[in-house]
Amino acid sequence: MEETTILEVKDLAVSFQTFEGVVQAVRGVDFSLKKGETLAIVGESGSGKSVSTKAINQLLPKKNTLIERGEILFEGKDLLKLSEKEIQKIRGNDIAMIFQDPMTSLNPTMQVGKQIAEPIIAHKGVSKGEAKQKALELMDLVGIQHPERTYKSYPHQFSGGMRQRVMIAIALACEPKILIADEPTTALDVTIQAQILDLMNNLKKDLDTSIIFITHDLGVVAQMADRVAVMYAGKIVEIGTADEIFYNPMHPYTWGLLASMPTLDVEQTSLYTIPGSPPNLLHPPEGDAFAARNEYALGIDFYEDPELFKVSETHFAKTWLLHPDAPEVIPPAEVIRRKEKFRYLNSEKRMSKTVGGEAYGRRY
Amino acid sequence: MKKYILKRLLTALPVLLMISIGAFIMMNLAPGDPTDLYITPDATPVQVEATRTALGLDQPYPVQYVRWLGRALRGDLGINYSTRYPVLPILVSRIGPTIVLMGATLLFSYLVAIPLGILSARKHGTWVDTLLTGGAFVGVSIPNFFLGLGLIYIFSVRLGWFPTGGMSQLGEESSILTVLHHLILPVSVLSAFYIANMTRYMRATMIKVYGENYIRTATAKGLAAQVILTKHGIRNALIPVITIIGTDLPRLVGGAIVTEQIFQWPGLGRLTIMAIQQREYPMLMAITMLSAVVVLFANLFVDIMYAVVDPRIKYN
Numbered sequence: 114m115e116e117t118t119i120l121e122v123k124d125l126a127v128s129f130q131t132f133e134g135v136v137q138a139v140r141g142v143d144f145s146l147k148k149g150e151t152l153a154i155v156g157e158s159g160s161g162k163s164v165s166t167k168a169i170n171q172l173l174p175k176k177n178t179l180i181e182r183g184e185i186l187f188e189g190k191d192l193l194k195l196s197e198k199e200i201q202k203i204r205g206n207d208i209a210m211i212f213q214d215p216m217t218s219l220n221p222t223m224q225v226g227k228q229i230a231e232p233i234i235a236h237k238g239v240s241k242g243e244a245k246q247k248a249l250e251l252m253d254l255v256g257i258q259h260p261e262r263t264y265k266s267y268p269h270q271f272s273g274g275m276r277q278r279v280m281i282a283i284a285l286a287c288e289p290k291i292l293i294a295d296e297p298t299t300a301l302d303v304t305i306q307a308q309i310l311d312l313m314n315n316l317k318k319d320l321d322t323s324i325i326f327i328t329h330d331l332g333v334v335a336q337m338a339d340r341v342a343v344m345y346a347g348k349i350v351e352i353g354t355a356d357e358i359f360y361n362p363m364h365p366y367t368w369g370l371l372a373s374m375p376t377l378d379v380e381q382t383s384l385y386t387i388p389g390s391p392p393n394l395l396h397p398p399e400g401d402a403f404a405a406r407n408e409y410a411l412g413i414d415f416y417e418d419p420e421l422f423k424v425s426e427t428h429f430a431k432t433w434l435l436h437p438d439a440p441e442v443i444p445p446a447e448v449i450r451r452k453e454k455f456r457y458l459n460s461e462k463r464m465s466k467t468v469g470g471e472a473y474g475r476r477y
Numbered sequence: 478m479k480k481y482i483l484k485r486l487l488t489a490l491p492v493l494l495m496i497s498i499g500a501f502i503m504m505n506l507a508p509g510d511p512t513d514l515y516i517t518p519d520a521t522p523v524q525v526e527a528t529r530t531a532l533g534l535d536q537p538y539p540v541q542y543v544r545w546l547g548r549a550l551r552g553d554l555g556i557n558y559s560t561r562y563p564v565l566p567i568l569v570s571r572i573g574p575t576i577v578l579m580g581a582t583l584l585f586s587y588l589v590a591i592p593l594g595i596l597s598a599r600k601h602g603t604w605v606d607t608l609l610t611g612g613a614f615v616g617v618s619i620p621n622f623f624l625g626l627g628l629i630y631i632f633s634v635r636l637g638w639f640p641t642g643g644m645s646q647l648g649e650e651s652s653i654l655t656v657l658h659h660l661i662l663p664v665s666v667l668s669a670f671y672i673a674n675m676t677r678y679m680r681a682t683m684i685k686v687y688g689e690n691y692i693r694t695a696t697a698k699g700l701a702a703q704v705i706l707t708k709h710g711i712r713n714a715l716i717p718v719i720t721i722i723g724t725d726l727p728r729l730v731g732g733a734i735v736t737e738q739i740f741q742w743p744g745l746g747r748l749t750i751m752a753i754q755q756r757e758y759p760m761l762m763a764i765t766m767l768s769a770v771v772v773l774f775a776n777l778f779v780d781i782m783y784a785v786v787d788p789r790i791k792y793n
């Protein structure tokens with residue numbers, strides 16, 4: 114993997130003006146994306162995953178969005194400062210997106226092939242014929258059979274999985290440097306989901322695109338990601354390589370997520386669930402937003418938000434437990450088991466990108 | 478598609494039959510009798526009876542209906558009682574002006590309303606939107622006769638810009654220009670509702686369409702706002718709007734009656750009112766059936782339009 118950073122999000126904070134007040138959806142997020150890598154963003158519903166990534170392409174509603182602070186650096190430019198015309202040149206061209214709902218994300222009254230050709234015409238300044246040719250190639254690439262014939266089909270003639278392939282073809286049309294996939298398989302059934310994930314993994318290898326992959330599903334993360342960012346209440350609480358997050362998690366919230374993930378080899382009678390629910394972002398609590406749900410919370414958690422503590426060059430976690438003065442705590446059994454595995458992997462120097470079947474919450 | 482249209486036309490026949498029976502019953506349920514109106518007060522009962530016999534009104538209702546139906550199917554729509562003049566040529570001579578009035582109204586209304594609706598939706602929440610929405614509210618609420626009289630008072634009586642009524646000046650050669658001149662006020666009155674209604678509808682649909690995921694996809698592709706509007710927005714917004722056209726057409730038939738009366742427009746509307754007042758049953762039946770045919774065709778037209786605009790709809 115090349116180590117050049119292609120995208121850098123710095124201290125991004127986004128709020129929404131609503132009838133009830135100002136919702137602080139994203140409250141200071143930092144991450145970077147390297148060329149060719151897949152960064153997964155995980156976290157509960159409402160933690161700000163979609164908002165942080167939509168901000169990159171300026172896809173948030175103009176009317177009620179407040180970018181409070183931060184920078185999103187792409188090729189030396191701060192995307193947040195670009196005008197509508199300037200960002201248009203980047204959308205779909207350098208940075209493309211795939212969304213969750215393939216059933217509703219395609220225009221029902223436009224031929225599928227034309228929808229794929231559209232961004233090519235918009236960005237590459239080619240003739241309609243050339244764009245069509247390229248669209249046909251893309252349809253073939255994403256596994257749509259008989260492109261010549263299906264080019265003129267309308268979305269309703271396609272199944273959900275096929276539509277998501279079309280969405281992927283649209284996203285790849287201009288060979289973007291970054292692909293943002295916001296829960297691209299959530300709406301699909303398990304077999305189709307596996308096919309789409311395979312497709313994305315293969316395309317990524319072939320095209321060397323960087324991917325930001327948003328999901329709820331840690332099983333999917335294990336299959337896709339090089340690095341993982343865990344979000345909670347508008348902040349990244351832990352970020353690291355996939356191995357570090359799965360086998361050496363440091364944040365109690367990550368522990369909770371892992372413990373609540375079904376595993377194959379442990380006798381499980383019931384699944385763990387993190388107690389309580391995420392805080393109301395209209396009035397985020399003082400201190401650590403997770404404190405109220407955190408059985409490992411320290412006194413300081415309730416009045417002072419922890420900083421990101423460094424675990425390794427690639428691994429950071431936002432918890433006071435990493436402070437030198439913090440008391441020793443015993444993580445859940447599942448996490449201890451994982452950490453032992455991590456130490457074993459490390460000692461055997463077998464730490465590699467291949468996360469074992471262990472991490473897979475679900476198999477397909 | 479051809480087969481579908483044929484099927485629709487065939488299923489329309491029983492509907493038309495039911496309408497004709499319904500209209501016939503309602504006409505005869507109304508108190509009074511055609512003979513009341515043009516027989517002199519001092520006519521003897523024998524004379525009245527003779528007239529009734531001559532017009533066939535002495536027969537039982539079912540017999541009268543069947544006779545009417547039999548003649549109508551052969552193209553004989555009967556005569557006007559008062560003038561003894563056949564119904565069909567009168568009807569034909571009055572259709573032209575009504576088609577002109579209605580056609581101009583629909584064309585004008587949609588040409589104005591669809592862009593206004595789009596504008597209102599795109600400026601959602603700004604003062605432009607507020608102004609248009611307010612205007613549309615007034616437009617749908619204001620009664621035709623009120624608006625008609627108001628406009629006549631201001632533009633004809635006070636300012637003298639437009640004629641108070643009719644389709645052309647008496648004795649004057651009727652050219653397209655004079656007809657247009659006479660059309661402006663009645664079309665304005667008649668259009669008020671349709672412009673307002675369609676603007677509101679177009680606005681609502683457009684706002685809804687812009688909330689759809691495929692618009693988000695189009696934006697994420699990096700398309701220009703103009704392309705998103707024309708290629709992804711309008712086409713999809715037009716699908717529900719076709720329904721409104723389907724309901725506008727029959728409503729227009731009713732609205733034209735009042736407006737033609739106010740502006741003495743020599744069309745079917747005034748003919749209808751005259752026929753009602755004078756109990757010209759054959760004429761009323763003919764007008765009712767004509768309106769029914771128009772409505773049925775409007776519905777068929779709308780269904781065909783759906784298939785044209787929306788690829789998801791196929792008729793087999």
Ligand SMILES: Nc1ncnc2c1ncn2[C@@H]1O[C@H](COP(=O)(O)OP(=O)(O)OP(=O)(O)O)[C@@H](O)[C@H]1O
Pocket residue numbers: 129130131136138156157158159160161162163164165174177329394
């Ligand atoms: N346009 C908007 N107006 C107001 N609030 C919004 C808007 N978009 C998002 N939010 C709020 O911002 C917060 C974060 O939303 P976001 O969509 O990023 O969550 P998410 O992590 O993607 O969740 P999910 O897993 O459900 O997709 C939520 O509380 C949401 O209600």
Ligand SMILES: [Mg+2]
Pocket residue numbers: 162163164295
């Ligand atoms: Mg989301």
